[in-house]
Amino acid sequence: MKLSLSIQLFLLSCVYSICCTDAVTIQSNPSANESSIETEVNKTVTLSCVVQDPVDGEELQWYRNGELVSLKDENSLEESHLCVHPVTTDDNGALFTCQLKANATRKASIQLVVNYAPDLNGSEELRAEEESDIVLSCDVRAYPPLTVVWKKGGALLDLSSSTYHTSNDGITAKLTISNVKREEHEGLYSCVATSSIYGVKSKSFIITVDDKVMKFPLGPTIAGLVVVVLTILLAIFSRRERITKCFKKVRH
CATH class of the missing domain: 2.60.40.10 (Immunoglobulins)
Structure with a gap:
């Protein structure tokens, strides 16, 4: 059964409305170049997440590299702002995503590209x-x-x-x-x-x-000295009686 032209147009308008409701966009300062923002260390980047035709009380969420960013309640309804200050080298390549809390498929993402010089001097x-x-x-x-x-x-x-x-x-x-x-x-x-x-x-x-210094083999030397000292003490102990008699004879 064929649908009338008016019904087809009505259905198409509904599909278009469903697809485009709650579209999420990110505006930035400095301006983005397509899907990335180029900046430098110690600069400030401001991100603003906006929902087209929002529903009252619609809540937004921010993620940095997949991790949820903590926001104040008043900064998460219908429009949300995020400030990256100061920008650091760790922010290079960081991906920021804004999405609807109730529908994660409605989202937008932007990536930071941080230029910085090497620490070479002196x-x-x-x-x-x-x-x-x-x-x-x-x-x-x-x-x-x-x-x-x-x-x-x-x-x-x-x-x-x-x-x-x-x-x-x-x-x-x-x-x-x-x-x-x-x-x-x-x-x-x-x-x-x-x-x-x-x-x-x-x-x-x-x-x-x-010049190359001849290193004294300290470890083996100490071990050798210990062996020598113990040998002398053992010899004295084993001959203690003879040594005692000799001292007695000397006294007489």
Whole structure:
């Protein structure tokens, strides 16, 4: 049985009404770029959650990375505001979601993108003995990620040498020098990080190589002395009668 055109239009209008009722949107300051907000450390981000055509007393909820955010009662009805202040490095990548408490399918989400520079500056003095190993470490946590290179005496370090080993997990960049030699490894080193936003940052290291010190085997020596002392005491104890007679003869 075919439905009349007027009935079809009526049903379509009902479907459209159901789909679009309680639409949730998030407005932000600074303005979002599609589904993300770009900001920096120590800035403030304000989020406002709005329901289109709300029902009286309709309650909203905020989630940060899936965890419920505590709100005051008056800040959860029909319209809700959330302030992120100050923005920290931990907020980079954080996903904020606003939804209807009575219907979790009605929701909107926005993500923070936090730009921050690496904490690279100053210099550090290090000492190492000949033939030992030494590790140089730089904190390279930053966003966007950095490009890191190592230099010695201002020139790019030749990493083809088997004594140099580098690693970078996005948090710490390390240069390990194995089997240190004064004529080869003593001098000024630096880790140089290049950021597409913050430019070039660097930290320097001054390495001094000392002569190798022959380490005294303290543990075995103490053990040997204990054995010797106990042996002497045992010998004296076992010959105590003879020693006593000798003293008596000396007195007579």
